[in-house]
Amino acid sequence: MTRRLVITGLGATTPLGGDVPTLWQNALAGTPGAKTLDYDWVEEYSLPVSFAAEAAVAPSEVLSRPETRRMDRSTQLGMVASREAWADAGLAEADVDGDRLGVSFATGIGGVWTLLDSWDTLRERGPRRVMPMTVPMLMPNGAAGAISLDLGARAGARTAVSACASGTEALDVAIRMIREGEADIVMAGGTEAAIHPLPLAAFSSMQALSRRNDDPAAASRPYDVDRDGFVMGEGAGALVIESEEHAKARGARIYAELAGAGVSSDAHHITAPDPEALGATRALNRALESAGAEVAEVTHVNAHATSTPVGDKPEYAALRSAFGDHLESVCVSATKSQTGHLLGAAGAVESVLTTLALHERRAPVTINLENQDPDLPLDVVTGTPRELPAGDQVAVCNSFGFGGHNSVVAFRTV
Amino acid sequence: MADKNEILAGLAEIVNEETGLETEEVQLGKSFTEDLDIDSISMMTIVVNAEEKFGVKIPDEEVKNLSTVGDAVDFIANAEG
Numbered sequence: 001m002t003r004r005l006v007i008t009g010l011g012a013t014t015p016l017g018g019d020v021p022t023l024w025q026n027a028l029a030g031t032p033g034a035k036t037l038d039y040d041w042v043e044e045y046s047l048p049v050s051f052a053a054e055a056a057v058a059p060s061e062v063l064s065r066p067e068t069r070r071m072d073r074s075t076q077l078g079m080v081a082s083r084e085a086w087a088d089a090g091l092a093e094a095d096v097d098g099d100r101l102g103v104s105f106a107t108g109i110g111g112v113w114t115l116l117d118s119w120d121t122l123r124e125r126g127p128r129r130v131m132p133m134t135v136p137m138l139m140p141n142g143a144a145g146a147i148s149l150d151l152g153a154r155a156g157a158r159t160a161v162s163a164c165a166s167g168t169e170a171l172d173v174a175i176r177m178i179r180e181g182e183a184d185i186v187m188a189g190g191t192e193a194a195i196h197p198l199p200l201a202a203f204s205s206m207q208a209l210s211r212r213n214d215d216p217a218a219a220s221r222p223y224d225v226d227r228d229g230f231v232m233g234e235g236a237g238a239l240v241i242e243s244e245e246h247a248k249a250r251g252a253r254i255y256a257e258l259a260g261a262g263v264s265s266d267a268h269h270i271t272a273p274d275p276e277a278l279g280a281t282r283a284l285n286r287a288l289e290s291a292g293a294e295v296a297e298v299t300h301v302n303a304h305a306t307s308t309p310v311g312d313k314p315e316y317a318a319l320r321s322a323f324g325d326h327l328e329s330v331c332v333s334a335t336k337s338q339t340g341h342l343l344g345a346a347g348a349v350e351s352v353l354t355t356l357a358l359h360e361r362r363a364p365v366t367i368n369l370e371n372q373d374p375d376l377p378l379d380v381v382t383g384t385p386r387e388l389p390a391g392d393q394v395a396v397c398n399s400f401g402f403g404g405h406n407s408v409v410a411f412r413t414v
Numbered sequence: 415m416a417d418k419n420e421i422l423a424g425l426a427e428i429v430n431e432e433t434g435l436e437t438e439e440v441q442l443g444k445s446f447t448e449d450l451d452i453d454s455i456s457m458m459t460i461v462v463n464a465e466e467k468f469g470v471k472i473p474d475e476e477v478k479n480l481s482t483v484g485d486a487v488d489f490i491a492n493a494e495g
Contacts, residue, residue: 064434065431065434066431066432066433066434069431069432128462128465129462129466131459131462132455132458132459132462133455133459136455
C-alpha cells in the first residue's frame with residue numbers, strides 16, 4: 001500500500017515578498033518582481049542585461065550576523081524559507097523525532113557568490129585570506145546540510161541538482177524518502193542566489209536572457225509573441241512534506257496532497273529542449289501515474305514557461321500530448337512572469353503557488369501577456385485570479401532544466 | 415603599538431563578528447574551545463582576521479597553542495613588538 005503524502009507547511013522568500021502570505025497576495029494581484037540592478041558591477045562589466053528579480057527581503061535582515069557570515073546567500077535564502085515552512089506546519093513547538101525527519105533541498109548552481117568571491121580573494125590577497133568556511137559555503141548541498149543541522153533532521157539530507165528542474169525534483173526525492181519508509185517528514189525545497197555578474201554574463205552569452213533593459217517589469221512575458229528571454233530571479237521555496245498518518249496523528253493543517261511526481265531526461269541536447277517534447281511528456285504521464293490520477297481530474301497547471309522564444313513551445317507540445325483535448329479545460333498560470341526565473345528554486349516556489357492554488361481554489365495570474373502566441377493556444381490565467389471548481393481535483397507543476405531534465409509534480413485537493 | 419586592552423577589545427570584536435558572542439564574554443581567562451565553544455573553522459577565521467587587523471603573522475602551528483583569549487592577546491602583543 002503506497003503511503004499518502006500531504007503538505008503541511010509552506011515557506012518562501014522571493015522577489016514578490018519575504019514570506020508566503022506576501023508572495024501569494026502579489027501572485028494573485030499580478031506584481032512584477034524585476035527591477036533595474038543598482039550595482040556598480042553592471043556598468044563596470046558592461047553587462048548586456050541590467051535588471052533581475054532580486055529577493056524582496058534580504059536574508060541578512062532575517063538571519064543573525066554570524067549565520068549570514070557562515071552561509072552563502074543561497075543557503076541563507078533556503079534557511080529563511082525552511083524556517084517559515086517549519087513554523088507554518090506547527091512543528092516549531094512539536095516534539096519531532098529527528099531520526100524520522102529528512103531534508104531534500106535543491107539548487108541549480110549552489111554557492112556561486114562564495115566561489116567567485118573566494119577566487120577574487122585568492123588572486124588579490126593570497127591563499128591565507130581564503131576563508132576556511134569557503135567549501136561548506138559554496139557546495140551545492142550547503143543548504144540541505146545547514147537546514148538539517150537547523151532542524152535536527154537525521155534521516156538524510158539530499159540535494160537534487162538538475163538546473164532549473166532542481167526545485168521540483170526535490171519533491172520527487174521527498175516522495176521517495178517517505179514512500180521508502182526512510183522518513184515521516186521531509187523539509188523539501190529549492191534555493192538559488194545567482195544574480196551575480198558571471199551567471200548574468202553567461203546566460204546573456206547564450207541569448208537566454210531578456211534584453212528589455214528599458215522596461216524590466218514587462219520583460220518576463222511567457223506565451224507573448226514579443227517574449228525575448230527569461231528574467232533572472234533569486235529566492236527559495238520550502239514545503240513540509242509529511243506522511244498522511246503522521247500529519248493526521250498530530251492534527252496538522254493539511255494544504256493539499258503531494259500526490260506524485262515524474263522525472264525523465266531528454267537525451268536530446270545539453271540545453272535545447274526536444275521539439276517533440278517526448279521527455280517532458282513522459283514526465284507528465286509519470287507524474288499522473290504516480291499520483292494515481294486521471295487526465296480528466298487536472299484543472300490547473302503551473303507551467304515552466306520561462307518566456308524564452310524557444311522554450312515555451314515544447315512545453316505546450318508536452319501538455320497537448322499528455323492531456324489531449326482535456327487541455328481546453330485546464331487553466332495555466334505562468335508565474336515566472338511575476339517572479340522571474342528562480343532557476344533551482346523555481347520549481348519549489350511554483351510548487352508553493354500550486355499548493356495554494358488548490359488549497360484556496362484560485363489560480364494566480366500571468367502578467368505581460370498582451371499578444372498570445374497563436375502557436376500556444378492555452379487557457380492562460382490573466383488579469384484576475386481564476387476560481388477553480390469545487391470538488392476533488394489535481395494540479396501539476398512543471399520544471400525543465402539544462403541537461404535535458406524534466407520534472408513534474410502532481411498535487412491533489414484534500 | 416596597541417596595548418593589551420586594545421588588542422583584547424579588537425579580538426572581541428572579531429569573535430563577535432564570527433560567532434555572535436557578546437564582546438564582554440571574550441575575557442582573557444576564557445578558553446576558545448571550552449568556554450566560548452569556538453570550533454576549529456571559526457578559530458582559523460578569527461586568526462586570519464586578527465592577522466589582518468593587527469598586522470601580525472600567526473603561523474598555523476602556533477594556533478594550537480592559543481588555547482585562551484589571553485594566549486592570543488599575548489601572542490599578538492609580542493608579535494607586534
